[in-house]
Amino acid sequence: MRTLDLSPLFRSTIGFDRLFDLVETAQRAGEDHYPPYNIERLADGRYQITLAVAGFAPDEISITAEQNVVTIEGNKAEKADREFLYRGISTRQFKRQFSLADYVQVKGASFDNGLLRIELLREIPEAMKPRRIAINGGSTANVHQIEAKAA
Template identity: 80%
Template sequence: MRSYDFSPLWRSTVGFDRLFDLAEMAQRAGEDNYPPYNIERLGDDRYQISLAVAGFAPEDISITAEQNVVTIEGGKPERGERQFLHRGISTRNFKRQFSLADYVQVKHAAFDNGLLIIELVREIPEAMKPRRIAINGAPLDSVQKLEAKAA
């Protein structure tokens, strides 16, 4: 995979730090694909992340929501000496991060049949939503009176 050097852009831009961080993170994303996951759109402002975490219990996983990032970490302590003839279910430690758009928040997390399901909702503050602006002007009666005087 080809890597890009963003340093020339750093010298001539202001306020695009998050965009460059996302681009760098996307380059590294192909390095590890464990655990597998799905991202679904459930509605205009609702999303769901599902991670396949077979072999992990809810107490083995932690979810941390910070500004614009949700981090899922899992670790399972080894339970004594076990002798596997075949080990196909991985229980290795992992850390998976997802970047979130502005105003997207983690609302709920649940375990269901070996899947960790995280529900996300975009809640735009009222001050940021589009609103209709009333046009102030002379009432219609006074406009008609002015037209009559002018004629």
């Protein structure tokens, strides 16, 4: 696999650390494909991550939400008294991380029929939403002219 060396960019950029971390994470993401997952947009600002975790029980999976990252880890205790003739259902340990955009929060998780579903919601604070600013001062004719030009 071809890798990209970002070290020359580190010398000439300031404040782009998170961007470079995302690029490096994207490069490493191609290395492991277990467990398989889907990411869905349910509605505007609502998302769902679904992981296929057959063979795991809910108490063998942990979900950790940190700033802009949700981490799902699975640890399956092996039972020595079992002898498999063929093992096609993988129960190996895993750790999968998803980077979240600003203001995306984990709202809950459910486990059903071997599928782990993680509900995400993007809630932008009122202070960060665009708002219209009234222009004060001058005559009312100037205000109407400004509004007409803006429309």
